[in-house]
Amino acid sequence: MTEESRPERFLQIGEAAERASLTQRTLRYYEEKGLLNPPTRMDGGFRLYSPEDIERIDRIKQLKELLGFSLAEIKEMLVAEDVRTQIKAEWRRDADADEKAEKARTAREVTLHQLALIDQKMEKMSSLREELAQRVQRYDELLVRFAESKEPEPAPSQS
Amino acid sequence: MTEESRPERFLQIGEAAERASLTQRTLRYYEEKGLLNPPTRMDGGFRLYSPEDIERIDRIKQLKELLGFSLAEIKEMLVAEDVRTQIKAEWRRDADADEKAEKARTAREVTLHQLALIDQKMEKMSSLREELAQRVQRYDELLVRFAESKEPEPAPSQS
DNA sequence: GGTAACATTGACGTGCGCGTTAATGTTGGT
């Protein structure tokens, strides 16, 4: 409900940073490192982030915090995203259809690769989860035994 | 099948590092930072890692690479593990049962917290997974349309 | 007992992902 969804306006760096819970420095850094393409500027040179830029920022945050990828890795992963927007932009222009299809195939491949990475991580995670769950169960059993040795004659208790 | 499972012998740092695909420096660093308790030593001062130590090293690697936690966070998380082995070691000694129960409760709590963290991550991951899967599907549809516009009269093909 | 392989403790170096400060420019409102 408090979800900050895609804005309809262009945002200056301050607002953009706040939305994503990042700092302005971080956004500039991402741009410097090629993760964000240079946003448009106002006459005075102030950065103006488009809704697409904002989405991309969220994407980066997601990939970083969730999957723990390095910025370099994320940069690679975002190639697929780039191709996608590029295709969209060129859609009704007279670009070579074969070329576009090739790009789409590439983007598909990259996305599939990301999917595979995620699946790998999720598998490992769920086996770790299992391990921990079992451990909790063993603690429970242990605690029950402690309680039993203390209360040989369990009295009926409420609540 | 190539899985390096728990060894029966004590290992020197070289072998231990190789098993975990880490460097000797890293193992010493983990010890320095209190993630690994100081292993036993040979007469000359060479470190000897017990099977339990080796397990713990794998644990750390798991938590770091899988969940992207910092070493400081991992250190905290391993408290539960410590309590567990401590309880095991003290098991038949005349330590205060209440105290042991209290430790077990603490360990249980910490483990539950870890479980909650993992569940959070897995939820976010699976929604990201969904997003990507849908994207692949859209690429597929796109490519089908490309193929159709190229081949208005599909010829029966084998293989 | 020599020597190759393996280890030890410093100590400094490094890359990443920003934080922070300084000096300066821009925008929007009164």
Add this chain to the structure above:
DNA sequence: ACCAACATTAACGCGCACGTCAATGTTACC
């Protein structure tokens, strides 16, 4: 025209997680 709020680049700094010497000691084996 002025002012506060917001932005800019450039540069240095910093904590983390190790890498990388260097100088020295240990072990195992022939």
